[in-house]
Amino acid sequence: MEDLAQSEPYALAGYSMGGRIALHLALSQPALVRRLVLISTSAGLPDPAERAARRESDAELAEGLERAGLETFVKWWGGQPLFAGQSPEVAAASRRDRQRNTAAGLAASLRGMGTGTMVPVWDRLGELTMPATVVVGERDAKFRALGEKLVERLPDAQLVVIPRAGHAVHLEAPEAVAAAINGAMRWAV
Numbered sequence: 001m002e003d004l005a006q007s008e009p010y011a012l013a014g015y016s017m018g019g020r021i022a023l024h025l026a027l028s029q030p031a032l033v034r035r036l037v038l039i040s041t042s043a044g045l046p047d048p049a050e051r052a053a054r055r056e057s058d059a060e061l062a063e064g065l066e067r068a069g070l071e072t073f074v075k076w077w078g079g080q081p082l083f084a085g086q087s088p089e090v091a092a093a094s095r096r097d098r099q100r101n102t103a104a105g106l107a108a109s110l111r112g113m114g115t116g117t118m119v120p121v122w123d124r125l126g127e128l129t130m131p132a133t134v135v136v137g138e139r140d141a142k143f144r145a146l147g148e149k150l151v152e153r154l155p156d157a158q159l160v161v162i163p164r165a166g167h168a169v170h171l172e173a174p175e176a177v178a179a180a181i182n183g184a185m186r187w188a189v
Helices: 017-028 048-068 070-078 088-099 103-113 122-127 141-153 174-188
Strands: 010-015 033-039 132-137 157-162
Touching (some): 010 017, 017 033, 017 103, 017 122, 033 174, 048 070, 070 088, 070 103, 122 141, 132 141, 141 157
Parallel strands (some): 010 033, 132 157
């Protein structure tokens, strides 16, 4: 694998957990990231008690996933209020995408990269001087508020709210998300 320290700077985008991972990477290797696009994400759970409760909840969820199997988990996950309001087509596409995983892989992801496990980086966002675009769905009240908070703390950030979309904004309005990413790339060069 190529040494990251020798790579050319790149634009980095991440959705939900991927956005948290993108923030961690940008903080650890800022010279490599020329632009951030954060979609429906957060900088973590700052409250230690809330983080501990989430770790415990994710561990229980991972155990249940391993016991009940992938199909039961996929059905439960897609039924969360976070995904309410999705069209039948988007819900079906999301379901197919989740079914490409394995129970062991998703359980490991919950345990190793869940919101309760990852260190929050809210207090470090001021270190990220590269331009950032934060994309959220209009119907996703929780992540819209988190997106507004990200934009307040990132030194060079803009918020893009996609009308009529929820948490899975990239699936619900792919053209609008692509336009936001393309627009972000144009003014970042």
